[in-house]
Amino acid sequence: MVLAELGGSISRALQQMSNATVIDEKVLNDCLNDITRALLQSDVQFKLVRDMQTNIKNIVNLDDLAAGHNKRRIIQQAVFNELCKILDPGKPSFTPKKGKTSVVMFVGLQGSGKTTTCTKYAYYHQKKGWKPALVCADTFRAGAFDQLKQNATKAKIPFYGSYMESDPVKIAVEGVERFKEENCDLIIVDTSGRHKQEAALFEEMRQVSEATKPDLVIFVMDSSIGQAAFDQAQAFKQSVAVGAVIVTKMDGHAKGGGALSAVAATKSPVIFIGTGEHMDEFEVFDVKPFVSRLLGMGDWSGFMDKIQEVVPMDQQPELLQKLSEGNFTLRIMYEQFQNILKMGPISQVFSMLPGFSAELMPKGREKESQAKIKRYMTMMDSMTNEELDSSNPKLMNESRIMRIARGAGRQIREVMEMMEEYKRLAKIWSKMKGLKIPKKGEMSALSRNMNAQHMSKVLPPQMLKQIGGMGGLQNLMKQMGSAKDMMGMGGLFGGGGD
Numbered sequence: 001m002v003l004a005e006l007g008g009s010i011s012r013a014l015q016q017m018s019n020a021t022v023i024d025e026k027v028l029n030d031c032l033n034d035i036t037r038a039l040l041q042s043d044v045q046f047k048l049v050r051d052m053q054t055n056i057k058n059i060v061n062l063d064d065l066a067a068g069h070n071k072r073r074i075i076q077q078a079v080f081n082e083l084c085k086i087l088d089p090g091k092p093s094f095t096p097k098k099g100k101t102s103v104v105m106f107v108g109l110q111g112s113g114k115t116t117t118c119t120k121y122a123y124y125h126q127k128k129g130w131k132p133a134l135v136c137a138d139t140f141r142a143g144a145f146d147q148l149k150q151n152a153t154k155a156k157i158p159f160y161g162s163y164m165e166s167d168p169v170k171i172a173v174e175g176v177e178r179f180k181e182e183n184c185d186l187i188i189v190d191t192s193g194r195h196k197q198e199a200a201l202f203e204e205m206r207q208v209s210e211a212t213k214p215d216l217v218i219f220v221m222d223s224s225i226g227q228a229a230f231d232q233a234q235a236f237k238q239s240v241a242v243g244a245v246i247v248t249k250m251d252g253h254a255k256g257g258g259a260l261s262a263v264a265a266t267k268s269p270v271i272f273i274g275t276g277e278h279m280d281e282f283e284v285f286d287v288k289p290f291v292s293r294l295l296g297m298g299d300w301s302g303f304m305d306k307i308q309e310v311v312p313m314d315q316q317p318e319l320l321q322k323l324s325e326g327n328f329t330l331r332i333m334y335e336q337f338q339n340i341l342k343m344g345p346i347s348q349v350f351s352m353l354p355g356f357s358a359e360l361m362p363k364g365r366e367k368e369s370q371a372k373i374k375r376y377m378t379m380m381d382s383m384t385n386e387e388l389d390s391s392n393p394k395l396m397n398e399s400r401i402m403r404i405a406r407g408a409g410r411q412i413r414e415v416m417e418m419m420e421e422y423k424r425l426a427k428i429w430s431k432m433k434g435l436k437i438p439k440k441g442e443m444s445a446l447s448r449n450m451n452a453q454h455m456s457k458v459l460p461p462q463m464l465k466q467i468g469g470m471g472g473l474q475n476l477m478k479q480m481g482s483a484k485d486m487m488g489m490g491g492l493f494g495g496g497g498d
């Protein structure tokens with residue numbers, strides 16, 4: 001999970017404050033000192049941290065706070081708001097419109113992850129129905145075109161470049177023209193990241209920008225430089241009109257907090273973060289949901305977007321119909337596992353669930369969880385339709401289990417383990433029997449019916465405990481607004497996952 005240490009430290013500081021019987025000056029100061037230490041360790045600039053402390057103390061003036069006020073919630077809310085302020089540049093970024101051709105130019109120093117990030121950006125939009133294209137205008141680094149070509153081919157995205165032409169401006173103009181003729185609506189121009197002198201680099205960027213007239217210039221930077229990102233972002237802003245920033249390698253470095261806050265200080269909006277080398281390890285950066293996930297409060301709307309991205313809405317009512325009959329079959333479990341795997345890296349998805357803390361899914365675990373889900377699906381691929389659609393637990397006798405194990409090349413023990421997991425899920429879902437089913441396309445009607453009672457039945461027990469039991473869940477659902485399509489979340493995470 002991104003910035004796991006920072007998020008974990010802040011959550012623990014707030015938890016300790018919440019557990020104090022009386023919240024006096026000392027308790028508040030201890031809490032704020034722990035948060036300050038965590039932010040400084042994440043390389044957030046001292047001045048930003050000091051101002052944050054001062055602001056919180058002004059807001060949470062314990063003497064003024066009448067005894068009846070819920071000091072805990074006021075302090076938590078003040079910390080949440082101040083963290084958002086540190087990360088919010090206060091300026092929106094240009095967002096391309098589908099169907100209307102936009103040219104986006106990528107700039108940044110070599111090694112920042114620019115070429116990879118160009119492809120991630122194109123791939124992200126392609127998944128959302130855009131027609132992206134990649135132009136390699138990096139004629140300085142040998143192999144740049146090959147790398148972009150390889151990435152683009154893997155992601156099945158059209159690309160343009162040249163081994164012969166050495167003028168980046170010419171290539172950029174030709175590429176943009178070509179893809180405009182082909183009605184691509186998102187044309188991405190990757191520029192070189194290295195020159196002998198910085199002045200030459202900035203001059204080239206200016207020329208490419210003047211020739212292609214990009215609608216948006218995205219500055220790509222590596223989070224490991226921490227708060228030094230401020231100077232780097234400023235320098236690039238002075239040469240081309242940087243309209244947005246993508247911070248890469250947020251999965252690897254503890255200094256990501258410093259980088260994010262430094263960029264915000266340059267008033268350039270961070271729009272995405274890179275969270276790994278793979279194409280889908282790429283996340284939209286929205287300040288409030290990011291801080292909410294950082295503090296373990298989840299991000300319902302981001303999560304619902306993920307669900308709707310992978311599970312067509314018209315499939316949901318059918319799924320709900322089956323579930324409302326308390327009919328959770330192995331086939332339904334298989335379909336939910338398919339959806340989870342389509343949603344991208346498991347930690348990305350789980351971190352959107354309230355109460356999720358890094359401890360629940362430390363970095364190493366997500367690969368293991370993903371592998372386990374794939375193993376379960378392989379075993380289910382060896383099942384007959386009768387076995388997949390039956391809800392009669394007695395059907396699965398020894399000879400069937402042996403046949404499935406043989407067919408899937410797995411141990412009998414593994415098939416038994418999967419059946420145990422299935423029975424656990426089926427038991428959880430049997431409690432959802434009788435849920436009112438909305439008409440097609442009226443999923444939001446469902447979330448109005450879904451209350452904390454229902455939710456507490458489908459969230460894994462340890463996650464419910466993390467949230468603070470029923471009280472915490474009710475409070476959270478209030479904070480998060482009506483959690484759209486909650487059933488979709490329950491359907492996917494009624495104890496599913498690893």
Ligand SMILES: Nc1nc2c(ncn2[C@@H]2O[C@H](COP(=O)(O)OP(=O)(O)OP(=O)(O)O)[C@@H](O)[C@H]2O)c(=O)[nH]1
Nearest residue numbers: 110111112113114115116193248249274275276277
């Ligand atoms: N862990 C991690 N690695 C990343 C991320 N983004 C890029 N990388 C890796 O960083 C290395 C450099 O990426 P490139 O795309 O070649 O970046 P670059 O050197 O700026 O490339 P040019 O655009 O040609 O200058 C590659 O190994 C990428 O896989 C990320 O978010 N996380």
